[in-house]
Amino acid sequence: MNEQRNLFIAIALSVLILFGFQWLYPSKPKPVETPAEQTATSTPPVPASGDVAAPGAPAVAQAPVKDRDAALATAKRVRISTPTLHGSLSLTGAKLDDLTLAGYRETTDPTSKEIELLSPTGSPHPYHAEFGWVPADAGTKIPGADTQWSLAQGAELTPGAPVVLTWDNGEGLRFVRTVTVDENYMFQVGQRVENYGTKPVTLHAYALISRTGTPHTQGMYILHEGPLGVFDGKLVEHKYDDLKKLSTERAKSVGGWIGFTDKYWLTALVPDQKAELTSRFVHQRVDNDDRFQVDFTGSAQVVQPGASAEANYHLFAGAKVLSLLDGYAEKFGIERFDMAIDFGWFYFLTKPFFYLLKMIHEVLGNMGLAILALTVLIKAIMFPLANKSYASMSKMKLLQPQVKALQERFGEDKMRLQQEMMALYKKEKVNPVSGCLPIIIQIPVFFALYKVLFVTIEMRHAPFYGWIHDLSAQDPTTVMNLFGLIPYDPSLYLPAFLHIGVWPLIMGVTMWLQQKLNPQPVDPVQAKMMMFLPVVFTFMLGQFAAGLVIYWAWSNTLSIAQQWVIMRKYGVKS
Numbered sequence: 349m350n351e352q353r354n355l356f357i358a359i360a361l362s363v364l365i366l367f368g369f370q371w372l373y374p375s376k377p378k379p380v381e382t383p384a385e386q387t388a389t390s391t392p393p394v395p396a397s398g399d400v401a402a403p404g405a406p407a408v409a410q411a412p413v414k415d416r417d418a419a420l421a422t423a424k425r426v427r428i429s430t431p432t433l434h435g436s437l438s439l440t441g442a443k444l445d446d447l448t449l450a451g452y453r454e455t456t457d458p459t460s461k462e463i464e465l466l467s468p469t470g471s472p473h474p475y476h477a478e479f480g481w482v483p484a485d486a487g488t489k490i491p492g493a494d495t496q497w498s499l500a501q502g503a504e505l506t507p508g509a510p511v512v513l514t515w516d517n518g519e520g521l522r523f524v525r526t527v528t529v530d531e532n533y534m535f536q537v538g539q540r541v542e543n544y545g546t547k548p549v550t551l552h553a554y555a556l557i558s559r560t561g562t563p564h565t566q567g568m569y570i571l572h573e574g575p576l577g578v579f580d581g582k583l584v585e586h587k588y589d590d591l592k593k594l595s596t597e598r599a600k601s602v603g604g605w606i607g608f609t610d611k612y613w614l615t616a617l618v619p620d621q622k623a624e625l626t627s628r629f630v631h632q633r634v635d636n637d638d639r640f641q642v643d644f645t646g647s648a649q650v651v652q653p654g655a656s657a658e659a660n661y662h663l664f665a666g667a668k669v670l671s672l673l674d675g676y677a678e679k680f681g682i683e684r685f686d687m688a689i690d691f692g693w694f695y696f697l698t699k700p701f702f703y704l705l706k707m708i709h710e711v712l713g714n715m716g717l718a719i720l721a722l723t724v725l726i727k728a729i730m731f732p733l734a735n736k737s738y739a740s741m742s743k744m745k746l747l748q749p750q751v752k753a754l755q756e757r758f759g760e761d762k763m764r765l766q767q768e769m770m771a772l773y774k775k776e777k778v779n780p781v782s783g784c785l786p787i788i789i790q791i792p793v794f795f796a797l798y799k800v801l802f803v804t805i806e807m808r809h810a811p812f813y814g815w816i817h818d819l820s821a822q823d824p825t826t827v828m829n830l831f832g833l834i835p836y837d838p839s840l841y842l843p844a845f846l847h848i849g850v851w852p853l854i855m856g857v858t859m860w861l862q863q864k865l866n867p868q869p870v871d872p873v874q875a876k877m878m879m880f881l882p883v884v885f886t887f888m889l890g891q892f893a894a895g896l897v898i899y900w901a902w903s904n905t906l907s908i909a910q911q912w913v914i915m916r917k918y919g920v921k922s
Contacts, residue, residue, distance in 0.1 A: 355435060358812050367401070367866055368852055401830055402904075409550060413747055414473040415471065416468070418470070419468045419469065419470035419471040420436065420446055422440075422468075422470060423438045423439060423440035423441070423468070423497075424438075424439040425437060425438055425446070425909040426439065426499060426502070426503070426505055426511050427503075427505065427762055428446075428447070428504075428505045428506075428529065429504060429506050430450075430453055430506060430507055430529055430530075431450065431503070431507075431531050432450050432530075432533060432667075433448070433449065433450060433529070434447070434448045434462065435447035435448055435466065437461050437527060437639035438468060439496060439497045439498075439499065439513070440493075440494060440495070440496055440497075440641075441492065441494060441497075442478075442497045442515075442525055443468075443476045443477065443478045443489075443493070444466060444478075444527075444665070445466050445467065445468040445469070445474070445477070446460075446466055446468055446477060447464075447465045447466040447665055447666075448462040448464050449465060449666060449667060450462060451667070452612075452667060452805075453809075455815050456811075456818055461462040463613070465613055466615070469560075472673055473559075473563070474559070474560040474561075475557075475558070475560070475615075476557070476558055477556070477557045477558075477617070477665070478555070478558065479490070479537050479539060479555050479556075479661060480539075480555075481523070481539070481541060481551040481552065481553055482549065482551065482554055482645065483549065483551055483552075484550035484551070484648060485549070485550070486801075488517075488519075488521075488549055488551075489518070489519050489521070490517065490910065491515045491517075491523055491745060492748055495515055496515075497514065497515050497525070498514050498515065499511070499512075499513060500512045500513060500514045505527060505528075506529070507529060507530055510527060510528040511526070511527045511528075512525070512526050512527075512557055513526075519544070520540040520543060520544055520546065520549075520653075521541060521545065521549060521651075522541070522546070523539070523541055523542075524538070524539070524540040524541075524542065525537065525637060525844065526538040526540075529531070532609060532666065532669075532672055533664055533666025533672065534662055534663070535662065535663040535664075535665065535666065536660065536661070536663075536784070537555070537657075537660070537661045537662075537663060538660045538661075539553060539660070540656055540657070540658045541656060541658075541662075541769060541796075542656045543651040543653050543655055543656065544653075544654070544655055545649075545653055545656065546653045547611050547653065548650055548651060548653065549651045550648050550650050550651075551648070551657060552645050552647070552648055552849060553646040553649070553661075554643060554647055555617045555619070555643060555644060555661045555663075556617075556643035557606075557608060557615050557617060557643070558639060558641045559608055559640045560638070561638060561643070562588050562589070562640075563610065565610075566587070566611055570674075570692065570799075570802070571611060571802065571803060572585045572587070572609065572690045573611060574586055574587050574588045574591070574609065574640075575588075575606075575608055575629045575642050576606075576607065576609055576687075576688070577599070577604060577606030577607065577627060577629075577642065578604045578605055578684045578685075578687060579599045579601035579602045579606075580602065581606045583684060583687050584599065584629075586629050588638075588640060591631045591640060592631050592638065594631070595630070595631055595632075596624060596628060596631070597628065597629045597867040598627065599626075599627045600626050601624075601629075601643055602621075602622065602624055602625070603619065603620070603622060603623065603681075603683065604619075604621075604625065604627065604645070605618045605619075605683075605685065606618060606627045606642045606682065607643060607664070607688070608642065609688050609690075610666060611803065612668055612791050612805045612808055613659075613668065614664060614665075614668045615663070615665045616664040616665075616685075616688065617643075617661060617662075618661065618662040618664065618680060618682055619646070619662075620659075620660060620661075621680065621682065621683070623646055623647070625644045625645065625646060625647075626644065627642070627643070627644040628641070628642065628643050628644070628772075629642055631633045634831075639734055646659060662680060664676065668688055668689050668804075668805055670804060672684055672803065673685050673688060673689070674687045683730055686699070689804065690799070690803050691799055691803065692795065692799045693795070694792050694795050694796040697793065698796040698797075698799045701722070701796050701797055701800050702800045702804055702806075704722060704725070705718050705800060705806075706718075706723050706806060708721045708722055709806070714811075714812065715806065715810035715811075715812070715895070716810070716811070716812030716819055716895065719801070719819070719895055719899050719902075720899075722797075723903050724906065725898055727906050727907075727910075731910075747772065747778065750772060751769060754772065794900075797899060798892075798896055801819065801820065801895040801899070802874075802896070807819050807893070807895060808820050809819040810895075812895075815900075816851070816876065816894050818894070819895035819898075820893050820895065821894060822847075822887060822890065822891055822892060823849025823850060823851045823852060823890070823894045823897065824849065825850050826846075826847040826848060826849055827848050828847060828848075847890060848887065848890040849890060849894075851894055851897045851898055852887075852889050852897050854901045855885070855889060855897050855900050855901035855904065856883065856885065856886030857882075857884045858901050858905050859881070859882040859885055859886075859900075859902075860879075860882040860906065862907055862911070863878060863882065865911050865912065901907070
């Protein structure tokens with residue numbers, strides 16, 4: 349019996365430790381380090397050879413611009429319009445620095461602003477992608493961040509309608525850049541250098557993504573937000589604070605990808621998957637502001653007189669929709685592209701759960717109903733195991749009067765009491781530990797489903813019924829103002845963990861009812877501790893996504909029904 353109690357306590361403590369950090373330190377966005385009045389241009393990477401200096405003056409400051417619209421107006425632009433993206437391409441530097449996501453809004457209000465992904469230099473939070481060439485000879489004139497490109501073809505970048513830009517250095521080199529975009533979030537940038545001079549030129553193609561200011565993050569240890577990449581099949585992740593300490597980190601690989609990930613959004617550079625590359629994660633402190641950069645540089649290409657050299661890249665800039673990431677991975681051979689979504693340790697469960705949840709959602713039309721249906725399906729799969737467990741627990745509950753009698757008889761002799769209890773269990777063919785097995789199995793299932801609800805964009809702003817308009821956010825109601833009946837906002841006066849909504853209360857009640865059906869620990873102290881857990885979990889899960897709380901409450905309800913039926917079968921009174 350002691351083994352059973354200790355195992356239950358160990359499981360409970362494990363869950364508390366894993367989630368306690370989020371309960372004590374609720375997820376709050378890290379403050380954005382506001383860009384200084386002057387923001388810097390990006391820094392081209394050092395070529396793979398390592399012996400050629402990057403071109404251009406470091407960190408050229410620009411005149412301050414107060415807002416995004418004003419920053420956009422400082423350069424001539426080519427409009428970008430697709431079913432999923434709106435924005436523009438700057439002819440200054442030929443940078444992709446203006447993108448909003450047409451299908452996603454800042455709030456659940458359908459009239460709210462589109463999500464801003466990329467923003468130009470001079471805006472509050474500059475974030476852009478840039479492509480170019482690094483010369484082996486520092487004296488070779490190449491296009492840079494301030495180069496004014498000419499529009500040779502296309503008035504608007506749309507799916508099926510590419511844009512061609514050109515620039516001539518006046519010294520024998522003509523640069524041509526072709527930009528295409530599909531109907532979703534993938535750009536293709538083709539670069540060509542034509543040498544009409546008399547001398548050969550050695551160049552390294554590069555691509556970079558630059559981000560100024562430390563972005564908003566969830567600040568949660570279970571979710572990676574920041575620079576990341578895959579090199580030779582290995583996923584590498586860096587937090588913004590960690591990159592500040594590293595300053596620069598290089599990685600050599602064949603193919604791969606590199607970028608920045610937010611909770612729901614991704615920008616990623618995807619080179620030729622057969623090319624040898626040197627990739628970098630970079631942090632710089634410029635004009636009292638942090639600038640983060642990811643980039644890669646290709647091998648040297650020698651362009652003979654009368655010849656040309658080419659380099660082709662892809663840029664993903666958009667929402668982390670798993671089906672799209674998987675589709676691009678298959679189409680372009682991008683290794684582990686789906687790892688941009690942080691599925692966590694239980695990846696082997698999380699991804700199948702997500703696809704299953706999505707299939708159910710397509711049938712039922714509501715993500716909340718899909719969660720309930722998936723819970724029923726999981727319970728059905730575990731039904732035989734749970735039946736054995738509940739049967740064992742029912743038998744143990746029938747034996748509680750005999751256990752109590754043994755306690756009264758051998759209460760002072762702990763060793764003898766343990767021996768007599770084990771003899772009783774053996775005689776009645778009851779395994780005291782069997783009731784723990786479904787709980788142990790449910791822990792990875794819970795974490796996997798938690799990941800699905802927390803990191804997948806399909807959950808964002810997904811409504812349920814009643815007051816739940818976003819299953820990815822916590823229950824908006826709170827007992828502190830009687831669920832809205834008292835006209836005041838408790839968040840202005842009370843700590844976040846006291847804001848307990850309706851669904852967390854329902855979850856707590858179902859958890860308490862389920863514990864009432866279980867055999868009580870012999871030790872009264874442990875019994876009180878176990879009965880106190882529903883209260884702890886109510887406060888703890890009150891800060892979690894409503895979808896997860898609904899899942900837990902519904903799962904408890906199904907378990908109660910199943911356990912009650914089995915108890916009736918064995919003649920146990922609840």
